[in-house]
Amino acid sequence: MFLFRHANKSIELIDSFLNLIDQGAILFREGVKNYLYGNRESFLNNLQTLSTLETEADIIKRQLENLLYSQSLMPQLRGDILKLMEDLDNIIDLAKTNLYQFDVEVPFIPAELNQDLVKLTELSASAIESVIPAARAYFKDPDTVKEKLHRVYLFEKEADKLADSIKRKVFHDMPGLKLSEKFHLRYFTLHIEMLSDAAEKTADVLSIMAIKRTI
């Protein structure tokens, strides 16, 4: 019966971890919006909470690693599961780093780009949020993973297109900006877009894992 106790503990940890990633995506979206609309205090608040979530996610990931290996749980699948955790943890790390960059570098963002950047953030956050149900499905119902992942790929593609159009706008239609400001804007666009790329990478890992389980 010890085995079930450890199994329940692992399930609890995985669920909490996925919740943290989900919350991280929401906080990232709110943080960027607050920065763009000049709500400094709310932005700092989002940053602080996201940072705490990231630390908690790291702790849970390590606990899970420890539990799966020390109790020899899931010898065939634990490598895959820990890889998935690692990739998801990377997403929340990226989100936190991005918000920190906003705080440290305080990029100048022209008001006419606000709308586009909010949309880009929405797309990236949605890509992350769509990975979470697929990850949950992997554990209980691997057959349905694939049908949940198509949304991630769609959001990622849209985010790519939008990021391209923002960069084009910055370099072609905004002659008033200094080159350094243009570079800065490109850099931040790229970083928001990278979150959706990370979500896509995790989706790839998940889809292979699901295939492995259904064989």
Place this chain on the structure above:
Amino acid sequence: MLYLIFLSSGLFLGWSLGANDAANVFGTAVGSKMIRFRNAALIASIFVILGAVFQGQGTSDTLSSLNAVDALAGGFTVALCSALTVYWMTRYALPVSSSQAIVGAIIGWSFFVDKPADYTVLTKIVGTWVSGPILGLIFAALLFTGLRYLLRKLKIHVIKLDSYIRYSLVIAGAFGAYSLGANNIANVVGVFITSAPDLLLDFGLFTLNGKQLFFLAGGLAIAAGIITYSKRVMLTVGNGILALTPEAAIVVVLSQALVLFVFSSTSLSNVLISIGLPPIPLVPVSSTQVVVGSVIGIGLIKGVREIKLRALGGIALGWVITPVAAGILTYVSLFFVQNVFHLDVTAHGQVATDAGSAAVQAASGMRYNLILPSVFLAALLAILTLVFIILRQKQLRLHTENELLQQQNSSYLAQKNLSTMEISAIQLENDLLNQKLEYRKREFNTMVLNITSQKEFLQELNQKVEAIRKTNDSDIREELIAGLSLMLKQKMSFSNETEEFYSKVEQVDRDFRQKLSNMYPDLTEQEKRLTILLRLNLSSKEISSMLGISPKSVEISRYRLRKRLNLKPGDNLTQFIQNL
């Protein structure tokens, strides 16, 4: 004792069966570290013995009905030849099954003693060799489909599923071990059954007859094989089966257990007869071949197109090679046993005259009441177990305390080492500081001496200037001025100061001088000094005043030094020296 000697070949066969076939039931669980080998071996041993003793009768009767090997020496030879065939074929990685070996050996015996085997039984047995794996395939396909449907329906969390799988593997393994004992015990002691003593041991809760005592001995031999030799096989075979996924592994173990159970259960056969169906042939089948059948069954359900034809070919090859090899070996061996050792390999239709048969006679029809001894034995075992547990607890406590002490000791040693290191570091620092202090002292003394000598020189200079000033005689003045000039020239040679300068430079860059002497041992003292000055990046003019020679001479010395250092025309001398 004689029984044991003759039984030894059967027991050897049992041992090799335990070593090889236990992997089919617990390989997955042990290979994937889901259960420790020790526990797996214990469970497998217990269930193999239980299966052998309580359900081994059916298959053994079938084997003896093929042809009753009616002398112990004959049984010994038959079992030994089967064991040797299995051993050799395993060694050369040929597909082999002890069931087929023993049947081949019995046929060999039949030919030798000219007692034709019951071909109806033989057909039945050979039929099960084919139907065993096919039945395994069907069971595995059905179980796998059912399990897959159930898992899709229940949507169990993968980690919880892992725990269920672990427990299921242990339970299926125990069932598999029971069936293995029940079905394959015939291979081990089946040929001796006709020589079994006719006695009955009453243990109160259950009774054991002579045949069952043989089964117990065979079961113990299989258990010994499991405990002593099956670990390696379990790890390799287990990992091979594991490639399937744990769910499939359970199905394989379970379907194999079911097939072996079906082919050894007298009660199941009786049930079929009672409802008007044909009875199940109770025949020993090869567990490995059933496993292969089961794996193929799962492959079919999964839609894997590449069914392992080589594995199928292997089974078919085993069906032919094993019995033929065992039969020939038995025939040849019986010839030697009968003609060289003069032992009866058959009863020739009369009462056996060897000692073994005498023992059979003596023991026939006897009933022993062993209730009281078994109660005593059980009580003794309980007490021994209790004592063992208490001692073990004590040992564990001592072990833990010892470990704690060792940890404390090692942490104390680590602290001690750390302190020693700290002390030595401080000492080193002190030594360095002392050296520095000494150097400063010396510097200070030199400075004092220098000041004193400078003062003396200046006083002397003053006296001479005073003397010149006071002298009116131009000759004497000229002479005094010449003396003064000479004194100043001598002073300009800087003998002491220059020496001091070089010693200080050397102190700063001690390695350089050493390296220079090692690389260019032929350099003169003057050239070495020039090198040191060049390393300090001084100009020719500065060097000329330091060495008390003209700048032209410095240029010539530089040219000579270049030659001594073997420099090429394009090389920079100063850079070369600085890079040394």
